[in-house]
Amino acid sequence: MKPTGQEIRPLASSLWMIALMLCAAVATNTALGAIYTLKNNVQVEGVPGKISSLGVDPLKSNGGGAASPKLILFVDDNIRRTFFSFYQFQSQVPSPEASLEKIVIRQRVAQGGKRLASVGVILGVTPFDEFGRRVFKLVSARGPLDIYQGITEITPTYTKVEGLASKTPIVWETRIATSSIPRTTLSNILTNHLDMNKPSDRLRIVRLYMQAERYQDALFELEAAIEKFPDLANLKDQVRELYQHLAEHLIREIELRQDAGQYVRTFQWLSNFPRKGVANETLLQVRDLLNEYQTTITKRDEVFALLDQHYESISDEGIKQQLLPILDEIKTQLTVNTLSRMAPYLRLSDDEDLTAGAKLALAVSGWLMDEGGEIENLAVATSLFEVRNAVRKYLAIDNLVEHQEILEQLSELEGSSPQNVTRLLAAMKPAVVTEPQDNGVPGFYHMKTPGLTGEPDVEYLLQLPPDYDPYRRYQVILTLHGAGTSPQQQLEWWTGAYDKKMNMRMGQATRHGYIVIAPAWHKGKSQEYGYSAREHAAVLFSLRDACRRFNIDTDRVFLSGHSIGGDAAWDIGLAHPDLWAGVIPITATADKYVSLYWENGRRVAFYFVGGEMDGNRVALNARDLNRYLTRPGFDTMIVEYRGRGHEHFHDEIHRIFDWMNLHRRQFFHEDFKCSSLRPWDNFFWWVELADFPDRSIVVPLAWPNPQARASTTEGVIGPNNRVRVRSAARQVTVWLSPEMIDFNERITVSINGRLYGQDIEPSLEVLLEDVRTRGDRFHPFWARVGS
Known part of the structure; x- marks a missing residue:
């Protein structure tokens, strides 16, 4: 039946009121309560609360005894509760009122x-x-x-x-x-x-998507609603607003990808940026971003032209022959990530007081040692190229005779001081050249590295982020699969599946520019983690091999795992706290060594994720988690999903990346105290141990041993170049770095009361062998002393 004119007017009036509701307050007023900022700069939001202990009902009576202090804070955001320590609290503000x-x-x-x-x-x-x-x-x-x-x-x-x-x-x-x-x-x-014939219901969907920042979905629904209900045409302003939201969202995504070093893709996106419904201010922002790229290209071309000009000004043919391979390397490998190395060269390129040779020395030394390592002596600068190549060869091979030959060669080269070699190591590409594998996915590798003596090779999967540049340092997630799942599934939890149309994986690790490593650490049909040397080696050897092949920021390596992989991550994170920027156990259980190594967690951050209905896991973990949350010095966050069990919790991945982006490893602590119960838990930061007392060793097959007591190692970097170590181990080696002491001053090292120091000198052999074995090019040790 066709409506009459009298019926149309109230309908139009009703639609107008519905349109006003699109931007007005809606059904659910959600006052989340508070936004907490923690000392690690992480922010969490929700309805706040305090408890004295995990695993205990906060509403239950304590039986009349003295009340325990409520040192565990939490927020509830209707999906999960996030727990953290009172000692991590920094500030709190009320949440803004929200109508959702x-x-x-x-x-x-x-x-x-x-x-x-x-x-x-x-x-x-x-x-x-x-x-x-x-x-x-x-x-x-x-x-x-x-x-x-x-x-x-x-x-x-x-x-x-x-x-x-x-x-x-x-x-x-x-x-x-x-x-x-x-x-x-x-x-x-x-x-x-919902009733799709009611404009109010259609607009409820639009509101839901807008508030969820799913602007593409909101736009689709709003345009469909306007087409079905012409009287909603007045909402075309909202359509334009959604186009603007989409544009701003794309700008944020481009900036995120730029921060991740994905310049090729962001340039393509900026060049094809949509203009429909986009404000002029946003288009100007796009233009400015494109201009930044053009400025970079112009600077690069200017560097190349100046290099040619100054090269032609050199009259000595011998020097020109030495320069050719160096300048060719600069021209073929200079990128957005390394252009800053040429800043001093560009700044002084027209300085009349400098010769062409001095200017080329600035370019060559800047390229080889990064900004801050420039020199004006061309002979030394070209010698640095030989030093760098010799260092790369040393690190790439495993042959003692050749190592000694390279060390002799280096001793005769100008510029081969530990200071220069340290700079060269940090600025160069990884020493082991690894060619792309033809497996249909760009940047995807299936790798092998030798395992423990008598054990098979360790296999691992590795995914590089888009636009990987071997001169840029990348954050890493080393992730451990659970029983019944595979390294491939574990890798894709972080990276997403491969999209042929986009020619890349579509997950969060891809967006944020992380390298993901997934070792085949768990063998056989066992449903449990074995706490064994082989399992530890599979994790540590995979990381070290990857560090030799790819440019890994060793201060931004995160260890994660699901289920028994989470058990392993928890244990290995505590056993080797010096390796990780953070540890992320998901649905993990504390067992065996974890409870005895709890103090090792003071120097490494933890992010636990689980479900409140995951069997009795909350009760099993409560003792250890309470230790982290009720004592000062621990950076620990625990996320518990309401009504959930033993799941993969992909819901949490965005918050995990927010947390990781705020964490990095501090390698040189002024002091540390760590426990050991296994012979392979024998290194902590700058101390290496061997020959523990029998009473302090319990291998997994002999667990439990009630008589055993963990050995404790304490290290202190004191004032006046003094280093002190106390340990129950009979053999203690202290590794020394210019980041912890001054090699130009008198050094005193005390190991269990015995003093060392008279003969401590930087050693190029110690430096290179340390980097070759540990794989850390950014924190090399220059000397070692031992008992």
């Missing part, structure tokens, strides 16, 4: 029946269907159990999922991140549960 859309999905929720106390082993989870329902399959005490679940509430940040009525109903409420639901699935659910 909440769409209720009608389902037949289980009202009676059993209440799920914990989530057993997960056998599988079906995708949500178009009605927001799925089947969650797990192992219960009576065998396999299918639980029917349905989405009952959708907000921009979280989605509530509840158990549904069935023959065997299970009462269970859980939360997932709305961002984890695929766009098509979410759209189908909303379409089936």
